[in-house]
Amino acid sequence: MxxxxxxxxxxxxxxxxxxxxxxxxxxxxxxxxxxxxxxxxxxxxxxNDRQRWMNTGAAGATATAPVDRLWWEAREDYHDGRSVFRVEVAAEGPTAPVPPGLTGLPAPGEYVASPALQKLLRDTPAAELADRFPGRLAGTVGDAALPSPDSLTVVVGGTVDEVRALPGATAVTSIATTVPAECDHACFGAGxxxxxxxxxxxxxxxxxxxxxxxxxxxxxxxxxxxxxxxxxxxxxxxxxxxxxxxxxxxxxxxxxxxxxxxxxxxxxxxxxxxxxxxxxxxxxxxxxxxxxxxxxxxxxxxxxxxxxxxxxxxxxxxxxxxxxxxxxxxxxxxxxxxxxxxxxxxxxxxxxxxxxxxxxxxxxxxxxxxxxxxxxxxxxxxxxxxxxxxxxxxxxxxxxxxxxxxxxxxxxxxxxxxxxxxxxxxxxxxxxxxxxxxxxxxxxxxALGGDALVRKAIVDDPLLAGDSVINGDVAGTIPAVSADVAAQARAVPGFEGMALAHENPARLGAVRRGDRPLVPVLVRCSELAQIPMVGHCAPGAAVAAVDRFQFVDLQSDSGHEWPAVPISPEEVDKLPVRLIYATTDGSTPAMERLRTIFSRNYPTHVARVADDWASxxxxxxxxxxxxxxxxxxxxxxxxxxxxxxxxxxxxxxxxxxxxxxxxxxxxxxxxxxxxxxxxxxxxxxxxxxxxxxxxxxxxxxxxxxxxxxxxxxxxxxxxxxxxxxxxxxxxxxxxxxxxxxxxxxxxxxxx
Known part of the structure; x- marks a missing residue:
């Protein structure tokens, strides 16, 4: 039939x-x-599978055989609203694990980048991106480590002492192949x-x-x-x-x-x-x-x-x-x-x-x-x-x-x-x-719209949030911002103002705002006047206690008057700097050149703009x-x-x-x-x-x-x-x- x-x-x-x-x-x-x-x-x-290696250090994996330790610190950098996954690595010996997509670890003073990032580096002035990565480009991150052909990924080589000093650095003996069940905002990729x-x-x-x-x-x-x-x-x-x-x-x-x-x-x-x-x-x-x-x-x-x-x-x-x-x-x-x-x-x-x-x-x-x-x-x-x-x-x-x-x-x-x-x-x-x-x-x-004034600002804050203490010092603080760094920032075309938020060890001006306790930092009123979107000082005040999250969360509150504190500007200048807040004309070159200056000089910090939070x-x-x-x-x-x-x-x-x-x-x-x-x-x-x-x-x-x-x-x-x-x-x-x-x-x- x-x-x-x-x-x-x-x-x-x-x-x-x-x-x-x-x-x-x-x-x-x-x-x-x-x-x-x-x-x-x-x-x-x-x-999702190819992103799992990014969570090395968080997944808790251990090697099946004795190997040299690899010091590892991962973070997200940004450029013009695009996320850049950056890893700092340093091997203690020749048998240290190697991430996927690499034939070997970059040596100190070298870095390897994904094809999309290499193209961006070629098309972008060095002062806006390439100067953030020390040394020279020494290779390409292969597809096995990239979620997408558009992924911006860089692995930067350093010495053990350099990487170990970074907040969040950890020593690992294997590359992650899973995402931990407790993975939160600190994890990357599929988790x-x-x-x-x-x-x-x-x-x-x-x-x-x-x-x-x-x-x-x-x-x-x-x-x-x-x-x-x-x-x-x-x-x-x-x-x-x-x-x-x-x-x-x-x-x-x-x-x-x-x-x-x-x-x-x-x-x-x-x-x-x-x-x-x-x-x-x-x-x-x-x-x-x-x-x-x-x-x-x-x-x-x-x-x-x-x-x-x-x-x-x-x-x-x-x-x-x-x-x-x-x-x-x-x-x-x-x-x-x-x-x-x-x-x-x-x-x-x-x-x-x-x-x-x-x-x-x-x-x-x-x-x-x-x-x-x-x-x-x-x-x-x-x-x-x-x-x-x-x-x-x-x-x-x-x-x-x-x-x-x-x-x-x-x-x-x-x-x-x-x-x-x-x-x-x-x-x-x-x-x-x-x-x-x-x-x-x-x-x-x-929710991601943001205030127009805040979208012109850039904040440089510690990689680790909170008040973690390392070797007796508060993690991520800067002893001082040098006059050279300040001059580089002010020389950027489109720069408008900058304020330094200093550590507040005595908790001066600690108050509550609504139901939320403030975490104050100390800011000179002359500098606060340069960033009016954050608020202003009381008349005649020299130093104010400002909510730190007002900077970190990139919130706008130009009408708020922050309380004065009984400390002189000279004494404030001697305190460690918790974060740097700068404003620009909102142009991409100005934002990215400032970000590069801060990233190069303060590797324990990360520079962000409002659009980065939403990217x-x-x-x-x-x-x-x-x-x-x-x-x-x-x-x-x-x-x-x-x-x-x-x-x-x-x-x-x-x-x-x-x-x-x-x-x-x-x-x-x-x-x-x-x-x-x-x-x-x-x-x-x-x-x-x-x-x-x-x-x-x-x-x-x-x-x-x-x-x-x-x-x-x-x-x-x-x-x-x-x-x-x-x-x-x-x-x-x-x-x-x-x-x-x-x-x-x-x-x-x-x-």
Whole structure:
């Protein structure tokens, strides 16, 4: 039967060939997007894996064999809003461990940099970046140590005494391969910001699968009615149910196999494009976008099997009886129980608001299952909603076209809803994704805005916060800022003012501000006047006690008057300097030249500007924005293609009934209105439910996971959604002229 089935697949003339090509193309597009989605999730895992070495010293790993110790101190530097991961290393002997991506450790006076950082060094004046790194460039950090081709990473060699003196330096005997469970803001890479993106990408990936699968399923049902008639004729001449099952499965499987193979080609073509989408704020390496054997095998085997199963279900009436086609009995109406999965999915998401899972895997499982249940609920409950809406309209209309369309929908709501199922899911996925990501951007983007005056300031503060004591001295303090360093800073074009915050050993001026105790530092009032965004002194005061966090957190409070303290400016000048605060005209060259001066002269400090605090968060926001764009640009077009295929297939399957109606006197315009109403009503009714459900699911996710209230997605979302619905109605309208061609008298003949 299989060779015979293969001949039938390609011997049906142009119609069979067109059906085969259409199904193949649909499956190829769906498989390509499905594989690209899996690859993006895998790439994020690989990115996280390559960041683990950055947490050396925090993961507590030990060597399996005796080796020399490696002194290690890691920090984040910045340049023009971009993060630079910097590691200072010094080996006690030749067997000290070497980080990945390096063939050996840089010697004192040498450093190795990533390709992206080397390009930045070439394109940037040395006074703004290269002068921060002592010595000469001696090599390249390989891809094995880089999360992205855009990563700015540098490993600086030093002597043991130099590195050991840095705050936070530690001696290690192995390079980290894990992230400690207690990893906090002091850790780097996956332990900090990988889980949230992985969670959202996993949920969105699961959501994207549904429109793709609906599209594939719709395509495999093309010309189901004409195929039913052909198979019924075969049954009447003696074909068994098993033989008909084989023929129908082979016809769909051939196209599905060809489409699956082509889909792997589509995936290969999409890999460079997907790699350039900065989901995490940076691009992926193309090699990171790979598939596991289980994923590749699952898609390669699962899609053809699913297509065969869809064909088997679509033609099940012929398998039962050869008279099934001619009888065409009205199917049983759907029941209200179909709404149970939809309600259950929303209830699960609501439950997670009350009982939030503590682990990332628990969160992924909970949210993914909740969203999948909601989408299943929309698909399962869609026919019942279509039937209810059709009956309601039928009771309130007397127009012939409306009555015919609504009666047909009420009699067979499954077929009516099937045409718009892909679009309904696309609207749900788009609404939920844009609602979640738009709210995150609104909440965090506003918080990262910053005061315009503060964004022109730069603070140079200790690498270790707090009051840690090393060898009797407070960690990170500077005995004094030399006149030479001060002169270098003032010589920078764009420099406006500078204030030195001195250690306050006697806790002079210690007060509370609201519910928070102040941690005061001492500042000369003549210098405080140069940085008015921080506040001002009382009239006649010479020295003020200023909250240290007012500097460190880069907060603006120009109207606050800080209390005077009974100490002379000369005595303050003798106290160690806790941090340096400088202001500029806000230009990048001025900010970066000051940062370089401070970094070069005070290696135990780190110089930051307001935008640096937000750089990593902004990268996340950028990645989420890109994710929303991907959802918008994939789901709606896929759903539109599925709608077009469904409407055309429906017209083809009903050519004979429509031809009979035309022969009995029904005008063509009446039939066009019937077809339009049959497609438009389920689209509008269930689309409204999908949009509302998408907003509700997004609101529950945001409240449970992040404690945010859903924000309005903005004009772009409403514009795109309206465009998608209008375009879908346009697709329906564009198919109506086909009625004249396919409902001529020749279509009404028997056979």
């Amino acid at each position: 299989i060779p015979f089935s293969l001949r039938l697949t390609v011997s049906g003339g142009r119609e069979a060939l067109a059906r085969l090509v259409t199904i193949t193309a649909a499956v190829a597009i769906g498989v390509g997007l499905l594989l690209s989605t899996f690859a993006a999730v895998n790439a994020l895992d690989r990115v 900090v910001h990988g889980d949230s993106m992985l969670l959202i990408l996993t949920v969105v990936a699961g959501a994207l699968i549904f429109p793709v699968l609906v599209f594939i399923g719709t395509a495999t049902r093309l010309s189901a009615a004409s195929r039913e008639q052909r198979f019924a004729a075969m049954r009447l001449v003696g074909a068994t149910p098993g033989q008909i099952s084989v023929v129908s499965a082979v016809e769909s499987a051939v196209a599905a196999v060809a489409g699956t193979l082509a889909g792997f080609g589509v995936y290969s073509a999409l890999r460079p494009l997907v790699a350039d989408v900065p989901f995490t704020g940076d691009r992926f390496f193309v090699t990171d976008l790979g598939l596991s054997p289980a994923q590749a095998a699952g898609v390669a085997l699962g899609v053809p099997l699913a297509a065969a199963a869809a064909a088997r279900l679509a033609l099940r009436r012929v398998v039962v009886s050869p008279l099934g086609v001619s009888r065409r009995v009205t199917p049983k109406p759907p029941r209200a129980w179909r709404l149970i999965p939809l309600v259950a999915g929303l209830a699960e998401l609501g439950y997670l608001v009350v009982r939030h899972p503590s682990t990332t895997s628990g969160q992924s499982a909970g949210y993914l299952s909740g969203f999948v249940l909601v989408m299943l609920g929309l698909v399962i409950g869609g026919p019942w909603l279509t039937m209810a809406a059709a009956r309601a309209v039928a009771r309130r209309t007397s127009r012939p076209a409306s009555l015919i369309a609504m009666r047909r929908l009420a009699d067979d709501p499954k077929t009516g809803f099937r045409a718009v199922a892909g679009l309904v899911l696309a609207l749900f996925v788009t609404t939920a994704t844009v609602g979640i990501i738009g709210t995150i951007n609104a909440e965090r983007g506003t 990593e968060a902004q990268k996340k926001l950028q990645g989420w924005r890109q994710l929303a764009n991907v959802v918008l640009l994939t789901t709606l077009p896929i759903a539109g293609c599925g709608l077009a295929v469904s409407v055309v297939a429906g017209l083809s399957d009903r050519r004979r009934p429509f031809a009979m109606l035309r022969l009995t006197g029904a005008p063509l315009r009446l039939l066009q209105r019937v077809v339009g109403l049959e497609s438009a009503l389920p689209l509008l009714v269930v689309a409204a439910l999908a949009i509302g459900t998408g907003f509700a699911s997004a609101a529950l996710f945001l409240r449970s996971q992040m404690g945010y209230d859903l924000a309005s997605p903005g004009a772009l979302y409403y514009g795109l959604t309206s465009f998608g619905i209008v375009a879908s109605l346009g697709i329906i309208a564009s198919t109506l002229p086909l009625l004249r061609r396919i409902t001529g008298p020749e279509a009404a003949r028997n056979g």
